[in-house]
Amino acid sequence: xxxxxxxxxxxxxxxxxxxxxxxxxxxxxxxxxxxxxxxxxxxxxxxxxxxxxxxxxxxxxxxxxxxxxxxxxxxxxxxxxxxxxxxxxxxxxxxxxxxxxxxxxxxxxxxxxxxxxxxxxxxxxxxxxxxxxxxxxxxxxxxxxxxxxxxxxxxxxxxxxxxxxxxxxxxxxxxxxxxxxxxxxxxxxxxxxxxxxxxxx
Amino acid sequence: xxxxxxxxxxxxxxxxxxxxxxxxxxxxxxxxxxxxxxxxxxxxxxxxxxxxxxxxxxxxxxxxxxxxxxxxxxxxxxxxxxxxxxxxxxxxxxxxxxxxxxxxxxxxxxxxxxxxxxxxxxxxxxxxxxxxxxxxxxxxxxxxxxxxxxxxxxxxxxxxxxxxxxxxxxxxxxxxxxxxxxxxxxxxxxxxxxxxxxxxx
Numbered sequence: 037x038x039x040x041x042x043x044x045x046x047x048x049x050x051x052x053x054x055x056x057x058x059x060x061x062x063x064x065x066x067x068x069x070x071x072x073x074x075x076x077x078x079x080x081x082x083x084x085x086x087x088x089x090x091x092x093x094x095x096x097x098x099x100x101x102x103x104x105x106x107x108x109x110x111x112x113x114x115x116x117x118x119x120x121x122x123x124x125x126x127x128x129x130x131x132x133x134x135x136x137x138x139x140x141x142x143x144x145x146x147x148x149x150x151x152x153x154x155x156x157x158x159x160x161x162x163x164x165x166x167x168x169x170x171x172x173x174x175x176x177x178x179x180x181x182x183x184x185x186x187x188x189x190x191x192x193x194x195x196x197x198x199x200x201x202x203x204x205x206x207x208x209x210x211x212x213x214x215x216x217x218x219x220x221x222x223x224x225x226x227x228x229x230x231x232x233x234x235x236x237x
Numbered sequence: 238x239x240x241x242x243x244x245x246x247x248x249x250x251x252x253x254x255x256x257x258x259x260x261x262x263x264x265x266x267x268x269x270x271x272x273x274x275x276x277x278x279x280x281x282x283x284x285x286x287x288x289x290x291x292x293x294x295x296x297x298x299x300x301x302x303x304x305x306x307x308x309x310x311x312x313x314x315x316x317x318x319x320x321x322x323x324x325x326x327x328x329x330x331x332x333x334x335x336x337x338x339x340x341x342x343x344x345x346x347x348x349x350x351x352x353x354x355x356x357x358x359x360x361x362x363x364x365x366x367x368x369x370x371x372x373x374x375x376x377x378x379x380x381x382x383x384x385x386x387x388x389x390x391x392x393x394x395x396x397x398x399x400x401x402x403x404x405x406x407x408x409x410x411x412x413x414x415x416x417x418x419x420x421x422x423x424x425x426x427x428x429x430x431x432x433x434x435x436x437x438x
Contacts, residue, residue: 054251054350056406056422080364087407088361088414144405145348146427226427231348231405234398234428236365 039153041217045071045184046111046150049207049221053145055113059083059136060126064094068140069125069177070115071184073098073169073200075106076230083136085120090230092140097171107230108200110144112184124182128174146232149204149223156190158213158220166199166225168192188220200228240354242418244371246272246385247312247351250408250422254346256314260284260337261327265295269341270326270378271316272385274299274370274401276307277431284337286321291431293341298376301369301390302399308431309401312351313385315342325383329375347433350424352408357391359404359414359421367400367426369393389421401429 059081060068068074074092081091093106116139117123118132130137143150155170170189178185188201204221211218226232260282261269269275275293282292294307317340318324319333331338344351356371371390379386389402405422412419427433 053348058406076365078365080361082361082414085410087410087412087419088359088364089404089406090365147348230365231403231424232427234426234434236367236396236403 039211039215039217043153043185043187045069045186046073046152047071048111048113048143049149049151052113052143053148055141056144057086057139057141058090058092058109059086060092060094060138060140062132062134062137063129064126064137065128066094066097066175067125067128067177068092068094068112068115069175069182069184070112072112072175072186074109074112074140074142076109078106081136084118084133085139097175098169107233107236108224108228109230110142110148110224111150112140113143114141116140125177144231146226146229147223149221151207151219152222153187154190154216154218154220155187156216158190158218162193163203165193165195167201167203168199169201188222197225197227200225240412240416240418244354244386244388246270246387247274247353248272249312249314249344250350250352253314253344254349255344256342257345258287259291259293259310259341259343260287261293261295261339261341263333263335263338264330265327265338266329267295267298267376268326268328268378269293269295269313269316270376270383270385271313273313273376273387275310275313275341275343277310279307282337285334286340298372299370301393302397302401308434308437309425309429310431311343311345311349311425313341314344317341326378345432347427347430348424350405350422352420353387353389353423355389355391355417355419355421357417359391359419363394364404366394366396368402368404369400370402389423398426398428401426
């Protein structure tokens, strides 16, 4: 059966090991959606609902190898506005309460597994490498669902420790790894994860 | 609401992921209490109840930057005498069976989250750094409860990978981060944890 090439972000696979809430600063440059991999900003934040804490990086689309500049928090499982009311996603330039645009619940265990799709054919010989992530302009969500359209970027796979995705397995044999859209179980390279790396940034 | 500045050690937050038992060598110099972060001794031990295994370091209070010389095991969740009878805490000089003073059950998963309080005000800009552990003289327990009085030391926070505590988030906005006693969810820096670090000491 041909793959359905429809990116859906990074969805927790099997048990969700843990989740924590993080604040998204006011007026984000990008969308923040369910399924997005999010990274910690180097500037922290004091929010009305969470107090002092890590801010989600929202100044630009996460680069493909963010491990060299920012550590990954995990993948968003829910979005909330500044009043902590559930919302579909946090929009670009959302002002919120002037400090935070909203909040996100993040599956942030460093060993959390995720399901995501590959943007192109996987080379069997490269399966063990680290993989980049890819996002559309401004992390635009899927127009029908509001969910993330992030996916695993197959080109650029390398052993480099700053590349954030580690593949685990192909869970559905009905998918074809020789074409775009093959779904894969993956997790974050621990050296790129806030709770897996020893040194903070 | 003002913070209640009462250190209570490190209490597992959320699911307790794994508990292991460890022996405390005879005649410890320090108190060992429920809530104490404990670290491994460089000398191991053969005990009657556990056989050969890692000994808990008890020659001095836990160093502020444990990763320099010893790895963290986790936080104590139960204390037992040398007969394996449950007790409140192990006092300095406890002889036990002359090999072990007693035993401790330790929440020792490297990704275990803990609740602990900050010793002083937290600087928002420093939230992402690694933090040290603060202990009273001889790790004395709370005089009323017998529980640990360890806390998160705010001074000395740095990116350094030998500093053992990583903050996750403020537990409640009822606490004020700009004063002592604010409670935080935290975990051990994986490079300082016996089951998270690649290199043993």
